[in-house]
Amino acid sequence: MKLKEWACGQGASCRTALNWFHAGALPVPARQGPARPSGVEHLQAAVELKSQARKLAIVVVAGCVSIAALTLLRGRRGDGWRGRRGDAGHRVHNLRVERGMTALRLVARGGARYASNAPRLFARAGEHRQQLRNDLALQTAEDVAATLGTMKGVLMKLGQMASYVDDGLTPAARRTLSRLQDSVPPMSPELAARVVTEELGLPPEQAFATWDPVPIAAASIGQVHRAITLDGRAVAVKVQYPGIAETIEADLGNVALLRRMLKITAPSQDVDALLAELRERITEELDYRAEARNQQVFARYYRGHPTIHVPEIVEELSTRRLVTSDLADGARFAELASWPQAERDLAAETIYRFVFRSLYEMHAFNGDPHPGNYLFGGGGRVTFLDFGLVKHFTDDELRPLVEMVKHLCVENDPSAFRQAMVDAGFLMPDTPLPTDMIVEHMALFYDTVRERGPRTMTREYASAVSRRFFDFRSPLATYAAIPRSYVILQRINLGLFALLAELSATADWRCIAEEIWPFVQAPPCTPMGAAEATWLAGRGDLAQAGRAVP
Amino acid sequence: MTAEPYAAASGLVERSAAAYVSAVPDRPQDDGFFGPASVTWRVAGDLSAPVAGLRSLLMQALHPLAMAGVDQHSDWRLDPVGRLAATSAYEATVTYGDRASATRVGQRVRAIHTRVRGVDTVTGLPYEAGDPALLLWVHAALVDSALAASTLFGTPLTDADADAYVREMTIAAELLGVPHEIIPASVAGLGRYIADVRPALRCTPAAAESMGYLLDPPGLDSGIAELWQDIRDAAIATLPDWAREMYGYPAPAPVTAKRRTEIRQALGVLDAVFLGEPGVLEARQRLALRMRSAGSKAD
DSSP: OBHHHHHHHHTOOHHHHHHHHHHTOOSSOEEEOOOOTTOGGGOOEEEOOOOHHHHHHHHHHHHHSHHHHHHHHHHHHHHHHHTOOHHHHHHHHHHHHHHHHHHHHHHHTTOHHHHTTHHHHHHHHHHTOOOOOGGGOBOSHHHHHHHHTTTHHHHHHHHHHHTTOGGGSOHHHHHHHHHHHHTOOOBOHHHHHHHHHHHHSSOHHHHSSEEOSSOSEEETTEEEEEEEOTTSOEEEEEEEOTTHHHHHHHHHTOHHHHHHHHHHHOTTSOHHHHHHHHHHHHHHHHSHHHHHHHHHHHHHHHTTOSSEEOOOBOGGGOOSSEEEEEOOOOBOHHHHTTSOHHHHHHHHHHHHHHHHHIIIIISEEEOOOOGGGEEEOSTTOEEEOOOSSEEEOOHHHHHHHHHHHIIIIISOOHHHHHHHHHHHTSBOTTOOSOHHHHHHHHHGGGGGGSSOSOEEOOHHHHHHHHHHHTOOSSGGGGTBOOOHHHHHHHHHHHHHHHHHHHTTOEEOHHHHHHHHOTTTOOOOOSHHHHHHHHHHHHHGGGGGGGGOOO | OOOOOOOOOTTHHHHHHHHHHHHSOSSOSSOTTTOTTSHHHHHHTSTTHHHHHHHHHHHHTTSHHHHHHHHHHOOTTTOHHHHHHHHHHHHHHHHHSOHHHHHHHHHHHHHHHHHOEEEOTTTOOEEETTOHHHHHHHHHHHHHHHHHHHHHHSOOOOHHHHHHHHHHHHHHHHHTTOOGGGSOOSHHHHHHHHHHHGGGOOOOHHHHHHHHHHHSOTTOOHHHHHHHHHHHHHHHHHSOHHHHHHHTOOOOOOOOHHHHHHHHHHHHHHHHHHHTSTTHHHHHHHHHHHHHHHHHHHO
16 A cells, blocks of 8 residues: 555545654554655555554554664665665765765764754754744844734733633634734844844854754744754754843733733633733743743653653753754644544643643643644654743642542542642632532543543533633632632643543543552553653652752 | 614724725735835824724814714714724725725715715805815825824824825825815925814814714723723824814823823734734735835835
């Protein structure tokens, strides 16, 4: 079977299938067909399709032995090319020589550690470039102010926060906020270079060995450029729009208008809590150094993890308006939607593990479950980007949450659950409502982890959770509250469900949760869990590294 | 004046946006009467444009005969939002449309004007909507308002650009049948013209009623209604004292830097809401691209 036919049958594009093949992530065995002189576009892969069950098994295995698979496929691809003649063959040869030269040059600069794959990563990051309106690029700081000033930057940020509390928004507000995000063009190469120069004291062409002046992605209040450092490391450099900090600070000062806006945007929400959170989030994000610190904490903690990948920060190239981190490669969320379900399940499992391991082990929550903040590799490999929204919990803050889960899901002790809710501040102490009713109301939030067995996350469930969360008419609403420090957690919780539902992900969430719950710490129940256990065992004392909360 | 109930002003943003989108051409035959390098395009896209629009209605309504024509012939009470949307569609087509489209909508309005005639009950004077003197007032009020609003709340123009704007805009009055030689073509000329007309201006009951409605439209969508208060205050702040006094509006607080920022922030939110309407972003991007390429040619 041809790769193209297989891809169509799977609802995937030929290009996607080809990418999987190259990445070793194709969920079926494939080999390179005989080469054609007409070039890479006509690369053929013979694909054998077996039963769905077999496919699943292979994907799981592929996740564990992806490096071996990649090596194997590379070898075969090489075979295919070796027989090639004519111009195309020469071109490939020349390209290799060129890359070799680049690598040598980088090694000569003393960067042997990264040189081997930096050019490849750099090139592939270019392939995954987001579609940006470079033709409308902002040329000056005045352009930035006109585009993101007068509340628009603040609204955009609200839109990002709101993308995971969809049901709390009016439809008109949702539409407006999402359009606003589309409306911001990137900076022109000159403007971005100016920011880099101001931050590093050198123009980007001197501060980096290679600098791509055209951004590869939009980021909130900035954009991402790919580069290779002087010591040969392929990096992503997030550059903040100039003048944005001043503009946004001025806009945050207009509390009256912000309150009015929020009341309109999210009528069912607590405006003061939302406003406080909005201000805090934005203020934090204006200084990229906080984000760099957070990301480095996560990167250090997850170093060597089989499927979770957090790019490491390059500290000497990170400043208030620049974050430089290792360049990561992978498919975007939208692309994942066309991947086979087994792949999506694995990606979901990784995200789920990341969220709860971070919470229970690191006492930290990385933030924003925005679809744009992930890059997907095959076999469940997920790169987590953007640590602009991280909440660190103290032991005292986390304890009642742990107690609640424990009493409801493991010990099945409703009155202890109720007490834990009171301790956390979720419920008023003298609430004149029967415990059954409270448990019944709250149980929906824990629905996926109350019982063992595979469960599919559905949009219906995600929106039921969201509706109940925002249900101010229930009798409980009078006596319930969400303490300030948990606001963000609840939001992310809702967002996580929505994200997993978007993937129609199936897993035994309870079983995975039991591995992670500190009061259970069950043995691994999935292949990924087994791989994670090996990683955990290997890192020893490092497991505490993430606790070093700033 | 009349006991007729007014139609609610809901859908103001939606319908204005739809009018704007339909007026910005996809594939224009030519650059129209102004073009992407014109000051007019810059002014029309200024953040202060809603303030300018409201102020120009306030100014226009002070001419008893212009007001009488609207009062006696327009269906604005039944469909105020539709009336405003039609006006903004007209302005946008004249500004951004190619010459054929702008000429066509101009002729359509002239045809409608031939049927609008009568006697003003306040002054007892007869009027015709096609009367160049009335059309010139409506035109001058609009041009003056765009300058006043951008100076106070938008991106102020240099003196040279302000003159260029007044000069460029003469074509808009000509499209409605005003002879070229009587149209002010400089800021100073515009000022002299307005001073000349001033003795004839007054706030008739029709003006008080319709502007009362406009400043506080019932049934406006809640979010927009709050923003509208700021737009309204801003429009009143840009009025000349004599015009404000004719209406009997209290003197507004001085526009401090802080107040200016607040108004601009409200305008920014309104603009964001406008931008959220279908097709607005694309229309803006089409215009921005043309303005950009015109700018680089000029460099």
